[in-house]
Amino acid sequence: xxxxxxxxxxxxKSSGTLSLTCAVPGGSIRNxxxxxxxxxxxxxxxxxxxxxxxxxxxxxxxSLKSRVTISVDRSKNQLSLKLTSxxxxxxxxxxxxxxxxxAFDIWGQGTMVTVSS
Amino acid sequence: xxxxxxxPDFQSVTPKEKVTITxxxxxxxxxxxxxxxxxPDQSPKLLIKFASQSISGVPSRFSGxxxxxxxxxxxNSLEAEDAATYYCHQSSSLPLTFGQGTKVxxx
Numbered sequence: 001x002x003x004x005x006x007x008x009x010x011x012x013k014s015s016g017t018l019s020l021t022c023a024v025p026g027g028s029i030r031n032x033x034x035x036x037x038x039x040x041x042x043x044x045x046x047x048x049x050x051x052x053x054x055x056x057x058x059x060x061x062x063s064l065k066s067r068v069t070i071s072v073d074r075s076k077n078q079l080s081l082k083l084t085s086x087x088x089x090x091x092x093x094x095x096x097x098x099x100x101x102x103a104f105d106i107w108g109q110g111t112m113v114t115v116s117s
Numbered sequence: 118x119x120x121x122x123x124x125p126d127f128q129s130v131t132p133k134e135k136v137t138i139t140x141x142x143x144x145x146x147x148x149x150x151x152x153x154x155x156x157p158d159q160s161p162k163l164l165i166k167f168a169s170q171s172i173s174g175v176p177s178r179f180s181g182x183x184x185x186x187x188x189x190x191x192x193n194s195l196e197a198e199d200a201a202t203y204y205c206h207q208s209s210s211l212p213l214t215f216g217q218g219t220k221v222x223x224x
Binding site (some may be wrong): 036045046047048051059060061062063095101102104105106107109110116 | 213
């Protein structure tokens with residue numbers, strides 16, 4: 001059973017860079033699925049950040065595209081997210097998810113990131 | 118960008134009642150609509166994919182219908198454990214988008 005585990009700093013300074021990783025124990029990042037990042041500000045709804053295929057193809061939300069990079073480290077079997085020039089508006093729970101048949105069928109537990117001024 | 122609008126935003130329901138949540142897309146998305154359940158302090162969980170396809174392990178009281186721009190998630194005979202926020206999501210075109218969520222409370 002594929003599991004996803006997000007990790008990274010819980011606190012990032014304003015104007016800095018948010019960096020998170022998503023490990024895939026029990027599965028392989030090399031499979032044919034897309035791997036996705038979604039975030040959820042406190043008390044608010046879900047926002048799609050972007051996705052990556054293991055081959056390197058990526059799609060990003062235009063609202064974040066200039067600041068986001070999603071990458072895959074095949075040797076570590078993990079997915080990464082980098083978000084630059086963060087502000088308080090980037091404070092959220094960040095989830096990684098596996099896209100299976102176009103739906104997000106497996107989710108990580110999420111990791112809370114707070115942007116401090 | 119395809120906008121998904123859910124209604125209602127909030128619903129307070131008695132156990133065993135039937136719950137209906139709608140999701141309207143700003144343009145046709147065929148059947149590329151999926152439903153998720155998110156309980157407090159948990160990750161979202163996939164309930165229904167492609168508007169009406171059931172997911173293994175999800176109770177049969179959850180069902181979906183619709184195509185084009187109008188979709189419905191139905192919970193037959195609501196149980197206390199169904200208290201959650203429900204989201205729709207479209208995979209028809211980029212950027213992928215979600216509805217704003219519908220919170221279901223148990224009376």
